[in-house]
Amino acid sequence: LSARAVFLAAGAALGLALSAVATLLVLASDHEDNKAATIALAVTAGFSFIASGLVALWRRPDNRTGYLLAAVGFVWFFGALTESNNDWLFTIGAALSSLVFGVFVHLLLAFPGGRLTKRRDLWLVVSTYAIVLTSNVALLLLEEVPDPTSCPQCRSTIAIGQNDGIVAVVDAVTTTLGLALLVTLLAIVVTRFLRSRGALRRALGPVLGAGALATVILMLQLSINAYSEGAAQPLEYVFLAAFAAVPLAFLMGVLRSRLARSGVGDLLLALGRGIPIRDALADALADPTLEIGYWLPDQDRYVSADGKPLPDEPDGRAVTLVEHAGRPTAALLHDPLLADQPELVDAVAAAAGLWLDNERLQAKLRTQVEFLEAIVNASPSLLCSVNREGRIANLNDAAWWASGYVEESEVKGQPFWDVFVGPEARSDSRRWFEQAAPAHEPARFEHTFVNQLGETLTIAWSTAPLHDENGGIRYVVCGGLDITERERQHQQLQASEERLRAAIEASPVAIVEYALDDTITRWNPAAERIFGWTAEQVIGGTAKHQPPGHEAELADLFRRVRAGEVYTGVESTRVRSDGTSVEVAIAAAPIRDPNGEVVSHMALFADISERKRQHQQLQASEERLRAAIEASPVAIVEYGLDDTISRWNPAAERIFGWTAEQVIGGTPKHRPAERDHELAELFRRVRAGEVYTSLETERLRKDGSLIDVEMSTAPIFNDAGDVVSYMALYADITDRKRQDEEVRASRARIVEAGDGARRRLERNLHDGAQQRLVALSLSLRLAQSKLDTDP
The missing domain is CATH 3.30.450.20 (PAS domain)
Incomplete structure (x- = not known):
């Protein structure tokens, strides 16, 4: 026997032994009133958990759910010690009797994987273990007779006294905490069931339903017991019945998977009736989320029925590979819970192998078609097929977008020339199409048209016939290249060249273009005006305006520009057609081809004779100014x-x-x-x-x-x-200041001398004049007297 078989056999033997001991304790108890009911319900409940756990470990040893189921049964039998007439055994049983509820909560929260996956669940389980252990021990310490109603003779061997007030408080706190934990557990169980789908819901339904029912009854029992122990007593047997139903629900799931395997025949009948293989497999596995991937050996991957690749790592899904005739055929992506029923999955896969292989071939064909459609639609070229009447049968995305129609269906069925040819050329296009029948030899043409969005497009088309199996023309395939941008750039280039030509013609400076062999290829009007030769006289020949004696200078300039260098502001001398010299400023730049190679260069000659003259005049003027400032x-x-x-x-x-x-x-x-x-x-x-x-x-x-x-x-x-x-x-002005002072002093002396002479003159005049005035006055008076007597 294998170690696992020995382990399971030992577990079964231990379960039977504990059941027998529990039965004997109940039969020998002098405080158990309903011995038959207790043995029928309590002992059966404990052993059913053990048996269910061992079955789970046998079918799925890597799942811890079996250990938890068996643990519930083994711990359950600690409660049987309360049936003992020995006070020590009674006390041990009373202290550990509620521990089973901690394991039971642990089982419900860990189902179906057997592990606690959330921190919230872990804290709830730990809290339950703590409450059920500490509450019973606390009551046993505070009560000498823990159960005076059912067993007044049973005493706690660890009691330290009797304090009814404290006992009431502890009992109330314990009941409140217990109810809170049970409400939380019930909410989690219900939420998990409502959020589950498919196989997970079917697996959770019976187990969580029985567990939820047992939890609700236990809540009612605790609530009623707080007011009346007698009223709550009947609920104990109801709870035992619901509690015993949990392992039966688990066994019912096992039985269901056995019965499901017998439905493989129904799968074959469904496939024979033409039901889609995915739906038939989903019904057979009872997994509506089932997906099928088909193996494509040339692409080394699995694809869905519509040809799309499946993810390498399906999120939260289990994968079962299916083979047919020794080669990979398909992959079933199903609910992870079906991994507990590998025989069912394998049987279903084997029964549907031929259909899966056919579907694989269809998926391969769809993938190839999808691949071609993707290439056609991803192509920047316009592609469409035209029937023998010239109407569009099919077209790719590029052709649809070029047409400007909102819906692709609006384009299909229209004559090709009504969609992709301008009004002025539609009649000629239709006539050409009719003349090309029936052979429709390959042809090339260009059309410019305005699409439904008002955009002007130019398309270069190529056509080729598509034959049917009889060699007749089925369609004419039209491939178009949108050359609108190229045409626009060509027009822009022409416009740019025209602007360049106009600028060169109107330029006030001479512009001369030289080939690599120094022959002149361009000679603008300014060059004619400055140098005197016409374009006809110089184009195609070597430069006539290069003066003798400048060969070294010219060779160096040509070498630099042919090496790709741009130079400006080089002042030199050139000659006119009349033999006179002209002062010029030269700028030159290379002209390159699309590969960056220098193919010619262009030189600009500005006549700086006048500037030179003005510069010389400016220098002379500045020299005169300098001399004037210095002197x-x-x-x-x-x-x-x-x-x-x-x-x-x-x-x-x-x-x-x-x-x-x-x-x-x-x-x-x-x-x-x-x-x-x-x-x-x-x-x-x-x-x-x-x-x-x-x-x-x-x-x-x-x-x-x-x-x-x-x-x-x-x-x-x-x-x-x-x-x-x-x-x-x-x-x-120091000397001038001194002279001004001397003049002012001389003026002061003159003024002073004049003032003295005037005063002397005035004085002399005053004395002499007075005497003469007196004599004159006497004479006048004498004359007056004579006039009066001698007129």
Whole structure:
């Protein structure tokens, strides 16, 4: 015998022994009133759990549910010790009698896998074990007679006293906690059943249903017992009956799987009636979630009936592989609980092997068709089949999208030329199609049309006939390539080339294109104007405008541009057709082919003769300005906007004493500190663009003395009209100041001398005139008297 058989036999023997001992204890008990009912229900309940657990371990040794079932039965028999007339055995039995409820809760929460998968379930089981152990022990410590109603002579051998108040409190707390745990257990059991599907629901239904019923009865018993022990007594036998039904529910599941295997014949009959194989297998296995995967050896994978690949690792599903004639045929993806019934799954798979192989071939064909459809629909080319009347029979996604119709069905059945040909060419297209019949030889053509979305598309079509089994034309296959973008780019290229041509023709600079052999391929009007030769005179020949003596320079420039270099601003001399020279600025760039190879280069020649002349004039003007500044008798100083000095002429060195090297780049040293407020306002004005002149002020010499100067200042502007610096002129007016003082002194002396002479004259005039006026007055009076007597 195997070790497993010995183990199971030992378990059965132990169960029988415990049942016999329990029966003897009940028969010998002097406090058991219903011995027959107790033996029939209680002893039977315990042994049925043990028997069910051993059957479960025999069928599925790796599932812990069998251990838990047997454990419930073995622990149940601890309660039989309460039937003993010995107080010690009674006390041990009373302390351990409720432990079975902890194992029972453990069984219900761990079913069907035999393991607690959630932390919530673990805490509930641990709490149940703790309550059932501590509550009974606590009551045995506080009560000398634990059950005065049923067994007044039974005493607790571990009681430390009798305290009815504390006993009532402990009993109430225990009952409340027990009811809370049972309510929680019932909610979990019901939720699990409602959320289960298929085989899992069928497996859970009987076991969890019986467990839930036992839980509800136990809740009622605890609730009624809190008020009346006598009223709750009949519920004890009801609970025992419900409790004993739990292992019977498990055995009923085992019996169901045995009966299901006998339904293989019904499976064959169903398949013979034409019921789809997936539905027939789902009914035979009682698993509505069943999926079938068919083996495709050329792709080395399983696919569904519609040709889609199955996942490598099915989420939460069990897989059973099916073979036919020694080769893989299919894979059944079913509820994991069917793994407990491998004989059923194998029998069903073997019975349906031929049908599965046929379905595998059909799946292979569907996969190939789907593969071709995927290729056709994924193709960027337009593909459609046209019947002999020219109507569209089928088309791929690219053709459907190009048509602009909302629904693909709107396109099918329409004449090809009504969908993909513009109105102006439809008659010619239809006529060509009719003339091509019946052979419909391969042909190529292009059409531009406006689709239903208002988009203008250009399609390059190719056609070929598709023959039927008799060699006749079944369809004409039309393959199209959307060249709208290519046409648009071609038009853009033409427009770009036209713009380039116009720009070259209108350019004010000479543009000449050279091939790699130095022959000229382009010569614009500006080149004719600057050099004098016409395009007809130079194109196709070598350059005539290259002057002698410049061969080395030209060779170097050509070498650089042919190597891919771009150069600009090279100034040189070229010749005109009349033999005169012209100053030019040259810029050149290579022209490459699509592979990046240099195939020619283009040179631009700007006539800079006038610029050269203006530059020379500017240089002469700047030289004259420099000479004037250097020869100026007044100090000329140029300041930046940050007040640093950028120019300091010899007169400034002579007037102020510092050399140009000592002051240029630094801030002014000749500015007296006490003049800062005056200068800040003046500099603000000049930086704002204002000009001021003849401002007399003082400046500082290198030796520390002050010098009188007359200052004039003006801003310097850039081409944009912004002030970038300013220039100040300082004239030494020390001598003029001294002369002005001397003139003022001379004037004062002259004025003073004139004033003295005038006073003397006035005095002399006053004395002499008075005498003459008296004499004149007497004469006048004498004459007056004579007029009166001698008219």
